[in-house]
Amino acid sequence: MGKPTGFIEFLREVASEVEPIDRIRNWDEFHLPMPEEKLRTQGARCMDCGVPFCHTGTVISGMASGCPINNLIPEWNDLVYRGLWREALDRLHKTNNFPEFTGRVCPAPCEGACVLGISNPPVTIKNIEYSIAEKGWDEGWITADPPAKRTGKKVAIVGSGPAGLSAAAQLNKAGHLVTVFERADRPGGLLMYGIPNMKLDKEQVVLRRLKVLEDEGVKFVCNTEVGKDITSEQLLKEFDAVILCTGATKPRDLPIEGRELKGIYFAMDFLTANTKAILNKSQNGGFITAEGKDVVIIGGGDTGTDCVGTSIRHGCNSLVQVEILPKPPSERAADNPWPEWPKVYKMDYGQEEAAAKFGDDPRVYTTTATKFEGDENGNVKAVHTVQVQWEKNEKGQFIPKHIPGTEKVIPAQLVLLAMGFLGPEQPLLDALGLERDARSNVKADYGKYNTSIPGVFAAGDCRRGQSLVVWAFNEGRGVARECDLYLMGSTDLP
Known part of the structure; x- marks a missing residue:
């Protein structure tokens, strides 16, 4: 080594x-x-x-x-x-x-x-x-490699994000006829519309891999929402197995005073519209712009960082990122030993760009929004915040408590909510009558992925909740193996 x-x-x-x-x-x-x-x-x-x-x-x-x-x-x-x-x-x-x-x-x-x-x-x-x-x-080493034989078994995959794509690739290798249904106008899911171009180029990187998958025999059906454009009954009737990889796309909201004001958006709506405009070569209109605006991003993580980088490229006037958690230490804390993920302070690409343009890391820590203030036309004009301290309640759980006297008002004509996701959207799951877990995810055991309906499997964020792209790849490969075993009685998939 x-x-x-x-x-x-x-x-x-x-x-x-x-x-x-x-x-x-x-x-x-x-x-x-x-x-x-x-x-x-x-x-x-x-x-x-x-x-x-x-x-x-x-x-x-x-x-x-x-x-x-x-x-x-x-x-x-x-x-x-x-x-x-x-x-x-x-x-x-x-x-x-x-x-x-x-x-x-x-x-x-x-x-x-x-x-x-x-x-x-x-x-x-x-x-x-x-x-x-x-x-x-x-070097031209990565090329289409269609399977030598087909099994004749048909598999429908709902959702073309990371889990859906990896499941499709594996099941196609096994010789099954794979159709991937995607409600957006392009396949790729989170990879296409959830991650900005500067992190993952769509035309040069994502589309070249999708072309290989198509050449290998995977069929993508876009602009098609299962449960609306095609019924769940049709899916179960026409395919030998169905795999749900719909993601956890229900965003966490912030129901405080002024939430109804114009100019407050979920982060993914902001990012998706922007990427779509880039791909469609739209110079004006069709997306939410931060140009010339004071922007407040509520929430951290990768999505918050992507909102920072996107807003700066639009030409925002100022930018503040509000995080409710404390600032991490510069080195591993005693309660965060190797080989745990190191919870240490770092500036991701978006914060580096904000510091280069505005002079400092845009994040304010242990802070929460308490109210959105609007103007006479119903547009947001400011975000009221307060600092918090984390204390244990009677159940021993850490909860944020407001610190009196730390209130601030931050100017904002655009507010982006990047506070994570609550789970999968429910209409399709309701239509199928699938069992859910306590967090509203599809109930399916890790490693098996079979739902309460025989022949219907679930993988990725819709099963495990919001997670990393690499976990979605893990589950996509895993569900492909279990689906192949269900269809054929045995499997050689890794």
């Missing part, structure tokens, strides 16, 4: 990026390729640790530790170190259908669990994964 003394000889180095103040002028991806020699040096740092934790894919303290799809990280690190790129790509594809996606948008729990990370900066796993995938595309 890499060079035996590599982690002693070489320091961690990540790929360069276009400077924040320059990249906000366009919607292009801003990561710059790393020279091959440097990539081989980074692969050399993989330290022959004996028991690698980077690919364990467990959940510790509610967070992913190691790679959820169990990528063979030490193996392909070693192959890159030795210059064996084609073999590295083969190893990567054994566990990951779409490494060009995870190499761009995954938060890299593998690096948080890297054994080297106990005492040194971890191996730059994510960038190596990205580079292997791009080498595969550049």
Whole structure:
């Protein structure tokens, strides 16, 4: 696994990026390729640790530790170190259908669990994964590989996001006839419309993979909402199995005074409309613009960061991001040991761009909104906030308590709610009569994925709740295996 003394000889180095103040002028991806020699040096740092934790894919303290799809990280690190790129790509594809996606948008729990990370900066796993995938595309190694035989079994997949795509890829490999239904005008789900172009280019990255899937025999049916454009009864009648991968798209709202004012939107509505406008080459109209406005984003995480980066590219006047949680420490806290995901302070790409343009990290911590203030025309003009402190209630649960005297009023003509998601939308699940769990997700055991209706499976966020793209890939592959077993009585899918 890499060079035996590599982690002693070489320091961690990540790929360069276009400077924040320059990249906000366009919607292009801003990561710059790393020279091959440097990539081989980074692969050399993989330290022959004996028991690698980077690919364990467990959940510790509610967070992913190691790679959820169990990528063979030490193996392909070693192959890159030795210059064996084609073999590295083969190893990567054994566990990951779409490494060009995870190499761009995954938060890299593998690096948080890297054994080297106990005492040194971890191996730059994510960038190596990205580079292997791009080498595969550049060299023409990634091409359509349709199955030699067809089983004649028909599978419907509802939703073309990460879970749906990985399930489709695997079931198509097994020879089944796969049809993916997508209510949007383009396939890809979260990958197409939930992640901005500067993080994941749609035309150069997402569409090239979708073209390969189509060439391999996967059929995409867009602008079709199951339960509306095609009934659930039709689906169950026409297909031998159905897999629900609809995601957890019901956003968490903030029902405080003034919520009805104009100019307050859910983050995903803002991001989706913007990406659609870019793809449709719309220069004006058709999207929610932050141009010339004071923007307040309520909520953190990847979605909040994406709203920051998008608002800055629109040309917002000012930007504040409100987070109810405390500011993380600069180093791991005592109660956050390796190999847990490191809960430490960092600036993601959006915050870096805000700091470059406005002079500072836009986030304010331990703060919550209490009221939206409007003007005489019913438009939002300000957000009232207060600082909070977290205290235990009588049940021992931490809850936020307002701190008197810390109230502030922040000007805002655009407010974006990025507070996460509550679960899947319910109409289709109601139509099918599916059993739900206590959080309104489809009830289906992890590893089995079978719902309360025989032949109907569920995977991804609609089953587990809002989660990482890489967990959706894990579940997509897992549900494909179980569906294949259901259809054929046995399965060779990994």
